[in-house]
Amino acid sequence: xxxxxxxxxxxxxxxxxxxxxxxxxxxxxxxxxxxxxxxxxxxxxxxxxxxxxxxxxxxxxxxxxxxxxxxxxxxxxxxxxxxxxxxxxxxxxxxxxxxxxxxxxxxxxxxxxxxxxxxxxxxxxxxxxxxxxxxxxxxxxxxxxxxxxxxxxxxxxxxxxxxxxxxxxxxxxxxxxxxxxxxxxxxxxxxxxxxxxxxxxxxxxxxxxxxxxxxxxxxxxxxxxxxxxxxxxxxxxxxxxxxxxxxxxxxxxxxxxxxxxxxxxxxxxxxxxxxxxxxxxxxxxxxxxxxxxxxxxxxxxxxxxxxxxxxxxxxxxxxxxxxxxxxxxxxxxxxx
Numbered sequence: 001x002x003x004x005x006x007x008x009x010x011x012x013x014x015x016x017x018x019x020x021x022x023x024x025x026x027x028x029x030x031x032x033x034x035x036x037x038x039x040x041x042x043x044x045x046x047x048x049x050x051x052x053x054x055x056x057x058x059x060x061x062x063x064x065x066x067x068x069x070x071x072x073x074x075x076x077x078x079x080x081x082x083x084x085x086x087x088x089x090x091x092x093x094x095x096x097x098x099x100x101x102x103x104x105x106x107x108x109x110x111x112x113x114x115x116x117x118x119x120x121x122x123x124x125x126x127x128x129x130x131x132x133x134x135x136x137x138x139x140x141x142x143x144x145x146x147x148x149x150x151x152x153x154x155x156x157x158x159x160x161x162x163x164x165x166x167x168x169x170x171x172x173x174x175x176x177x178x179x180x181x182x183x184x185x186x187x188x189x190x191x192x193x194x195x196x197x198x199x200x201x202x203x204x205x206x207x208x209x210x211x212x213x214x215x216x217x218x219x220x221x222x223x224x225x226x227x228x229x230x231x232x233x234x235x236x237x238x239x240x241x242x243x244x245x246x247x248x249x250x251x252x253x254x255x256x257x258x259x260x261x262x263x264x265x266x267x268x269x270x271x272x273x274x275x276x277x278x279x280x281x282x283x284x285x286x287x288x289x290x291x292x293x294x295x296x297x298x299x300x301x302x303x304x305x306x307x308x309x310x311x312x313x314x315x316x317x318x319x320x321x322x323x324x325x326x327x328x329x330x331x332x333x334x335x336x
Contacts, residue, residue, distance in 0.1 A: 008191045011056065015195030018052040023199065023206050031094055033207050045204060048093035050212015053192035054086040057219070060188040069181045076116040077222045078185075082215060084109055085145070089214035103142070106214075110141035113222050121229045141221040147249045148217030149210065153273050155202035155282040157289065159193050161245060162216055164293040166190035168241045169233060171298075172305035177232055182223060189219070202282035236311035240301045240318040244289055247322035248272065248330075255331040271329035278333075296321065 026032065026046035033047040058079060065075035088105055091097060114120050114137050122133035152158035166186040173183050193216075199206045208216075220242075227233040239246060252270050268277075276285045300318045304311035 008187060011060070011188060012191050012195045015053055015056055015192045016198060018056065019049055019196055019199050019206065022046075022049055022052050026206070033209070045207055047207040047209035048090055048211045049196060049199065049206040050208030050210075050215060051086060051090050051093075053189075053196050053208075054082070054089075054211060054215040056192050057185075057189050057215075058082050058086070060192075061185065064181060064184065069184065073116045073118070074181075074222075074226060077113045077226070078219060081109060081113050081116075081222065082219055084112075085218040086211060086215045089210035089212065092214075093209040093211050106142045106145055107138060109218065110138040110145075110221075113141060113218070113225075114138065117222070117225050117229065120225045124229070137225070141218070141225075144221035144224070145214055145217035147245055148213040148220070150249050150252075150270065151245050151272075152208060152213045153268060153270060154276045154285050155204035156197060156200050156286040157272060158208060158213055158216070159197045159200045160286055160290050161242075161293075162193045163190050163197065164290070164298075165220065165241050166193070168293075168298055168301050169227075169237070172237055172301055173232060175302065176305050180232065182227060182232060186223075202286055204282070234304060234308060234311050236315045237301055237304045239315045240297055240304055240311075243297050243300075243315075243318035244292060244322045247319050248326045251323050251326035252330045255327065259331050269331040269333075271326040274329050274333045292322070 023046050026048060031046060031048050032044040034044050061070065061075065061079045061082065064070045065072070065079060070078070088097075088102070088109070092102060111134075114134065118124075119130075119134060120137035122128055122137055123130060125133065128136075148158060151161060166189050170183045170186050170190070173180065196206075196208065196212070200208065224233075224235070224238050228235045228238070248270055256269065268274075272285050272289065276282050279285070297318055300314045304314040307314075
C-alpha cells in the first residue's frame with residue numbers, strides 16, 4: 001500500500017511539473033483560447049493543457065498492460081484509442097478542425113473501441129438486432145465524448161467532474177468487488193487530473209482544451225462499456241455518477257431543439273454558463289456543483305451499488321434536481 005501511495009504522489013508531482021512547463025510552451029507558441037462570444041473570459045488563456053494528464057495516463061495504461069494487469073483488448077481500446085483521441089483533441093486545439101471532420105473521426109474511433117470490446121454490451125442482448133446495437137453503441141460513445149466537451153465551459157467544471165467520477169466509481173467498486181485494474185486506472189486518472197486542477201481552479205490559468213475533454217470523454221465511454229459488460233459497475237451507478245453532466249447536456253440540447261433555429265451551432269447557453277455569467281463568478285458555480293456531487297450524487301451512487309434493486313430509482317432521484325436546474329437556467333435565459 002505504501003508503494004502504491006508513493007506511486008500516486010509521484011504521478012501527481014510529475015503532472016504538476018508537466019502542466020507548469022506546458023503552460024510556458026503554450027504561451028510561447030500562441031496556443032491560446034482567445035475571448036469570443038462563447039467564452040466567459042476577458043483575456044487569452046493557454047489551452048490544450050489536457051495533453052499532459054492524457055499522456056501520463058496513457059503511459060500508466062501501457063505499464064499496467066506490460067505488467068499483465070490489463071487484458072489486450074482493453075489495452076487496445078484504452079491505450080491505442082486514447083492516443084488517437086488525444087492527438088485529435090490536441091490537433092483541434094492548435095488547428096481548429098471542422099466539426100464535420102471531428103464527427104467522422106469520432107465515429108471511426110468509437111467503432112475501433114467497440115471492435116476490441118466485443119461490440120459492447122448491447123450486442124449481447126438477443127432482443128436487439130446487431131446493427132441497431134452497434135449503431136446505438138457508437139452513438140453513445142460519440143455522445144459521451146462531446147458531452148465532456150460541452151461541460152468544459154467554466155473554470156474547473158470538467159476537471160472536478162472527472163475527479164469526482166473517478167473517485168466515486170473507485171469507492172463503489174471497492175465496496176462491492178474490491179480493487180481491480182479498472183480501479184487502479186481510475187485512481188491514476190484522478191490523481192493526474194487533480195494535479196491539473198491546481199492550475200484550472202477558478203480563476204483558471206490554463207484550459208484542458210479538446211486535448212483533455214476528448215480524451216476524458218473517450219476513456220470514460222470505454223470504461224462504462226467495459227465495466228457494464230463485466231458486471232463490475234451497473235449502468236445505473238454510472239448514470240448517477242455522471243448525473244449532472246447527463247442532465248445538463250440532455251436538457252440543454254432538447255431545449256435548444258425547441259427554442260433555437262440553429263440548435264447545432266456553438267453556444268454558451270448551458271445553465272452553469274448562464275449562472276456563471278449572471279453571478280460573474282466561476283468559483284461559485286464550480287463549488288456549487290462539487291457540493292451537489294458530494295452531498296447528492298455520491299450517497300445515491302453508493303446506495304445503487306449496495307442495493308442494486310433500487311438503482312433505477314436512485315438514478316431518477318439523482319437526475320431530477322440537475323434537470324430542473326438546467327431547464328430553469330439553461331437556454332431559456334440565453335440569447336445564443
